[in-house]
Amino acid sequence: MKIDELYALLRRRGVLWPSAEIYGGTQGLYDYGPLGAALKRRLQDAWAAWFLGLSPDYHRIEPAEILPEAVVRASGHLENFTDAEVTCEKCGTAFRAETLLESVRPEGVDGLTPAEIGEIVRASSIRCPSCGSTALHVPRPFNMMFGVPLGVAGTERGYLQPETAQASYLAFARMWDVARRSLPLGIAVIGHAYRNEIAPRQLLFRMRSFTQAELQIFFDPAGFPVPFDRVASEELPVLRAARRDAGATEPETARATELVASGLPEFYVYHLVQTYRFLRDVLRYPAGRIRFFEKSDRERAFYNRIQFDAEVRFESLGGFREVGAVHYRGDYDLTRHTEGSGRDLAVTPTGGAKILPHVLELTFGVDRNLWALADVHLGRDGERTVWHLPPYLAPVSVGVLPLIEKEHAAVATELAESLAAAGVTVQYDDASSIGRRYARMDEAGTPYCLTVDGGTVGPGPEHGSVTLRERDSKAQERVPASDVAARLAPEFRLPRPSVR
């Protein structure tokens, strides 16, 4: 579906809508409705079940979302999380300083003050690429973080976290003790990040408040053992930086062992494969719509040694978009926070030497993946609109419908309540015709419907049995109502990786 059509459908069904809608909306802010909130919760649960399932040494924490200024100063966000802009006074066009100065300063402008950038612009007599004027204005600093005053006097300054990763680095020292002083040590956080985007756009893709699910794994650079044999034969769709430099635009299939042979560490490829399996097997994105896009030396953030973006092809956005990434960040983060805090973050594992751990970061945009779940799985199926969500992700697991409201409502209500008591998310619906109710359930992604009919309440051989209707195939089957919960339970179980 095109983006407008998909968004209209999601708004109408109450999946999501613009924040402060009655005031005309606010750029980059969205609210999730009942279906969206439920789907997002399940998506987060699925992520946690999968990635925490990789190792008993991976733990989930829930840190504060405001960072004191000293933290963002040390992390580099205060100086670097800035779009240095140069504006043309004649035509008004704005340019990113780094791009504008590429020819005279190929090493980039990181670390330079606005005044220094202005000096280079003047000295180099660069012209506006848009109109040719030399009236280029000195850049004004614009930090994308939201600053907040802390305390009544407001003398201490804090920032809404621009990424959840920092909170994990801050927690490392405490977690080292809590998790009994061994490496690897994984710290997972699902939380909000806030960025004052200049141009938020494309709905859930550029939000000013969004949700990240991140796993930071601290490990000994001398050795990060993983059960590589469990992934060795997996084939990944990758677009390597070297091939892109040679003009390639389509991903190739590479076996995990081949990626290792090409120089990538086993621990890196192992987590890349597990990320792939999460996208393909848990979120069920078709393999042909997933690719791993390697960032080249020039493209990736300076602190990353290896970076592959996990990308999904979005029909609504007309191409591949990043939904997650795997970053090998080296010791950058702990080094910065060691310097910033004055606390030595190097550790000494039992029986080993003192080391500063390296970090492997697995990061996911929760909202982006929620959009992908709509883009990939929600669509027209002939006359129907069906959201083919995996059953364990569906906001409503089972719809309970009386065939004739007057005659079957009592039994159906009772059935819905007993299922709810058994832990199944049910929705009871007795409004309008049975076909329309199935259609509504299809659109919401409800994988199963139970219909109570004459046979259910009658004295005949079908007494106590209901029609079980499956969403995708529309197939129907008679099953005893008492068996339904146990019968469907496996469908609603979150997948976990097999690691041993």
Add this chain to the structure above:
RNA sequence: GCGGGCAUAGUGUAGUCUGGUUAUCACAUAGGCUUGCCAAGCCUAUAACCCGGGUUCAAAUCCCGGUGCCCGCACCA
């Protein structure tokens, strides 16, 4: 941030150029009748000109400003 386009019930739309009756139609929603396993039919009801200012006897319609959305540029998880 820059440039272009757009903004009418819950959703999709007609009407805007050329100002003038009670703002069109479909679907959806709610109630009733009927039907009884895949968006059926009939009746009824609910429901909109993005916000602010200006021009005019009169503004959904023309002008200005704002806000939001889409596309391109520039960016980005």
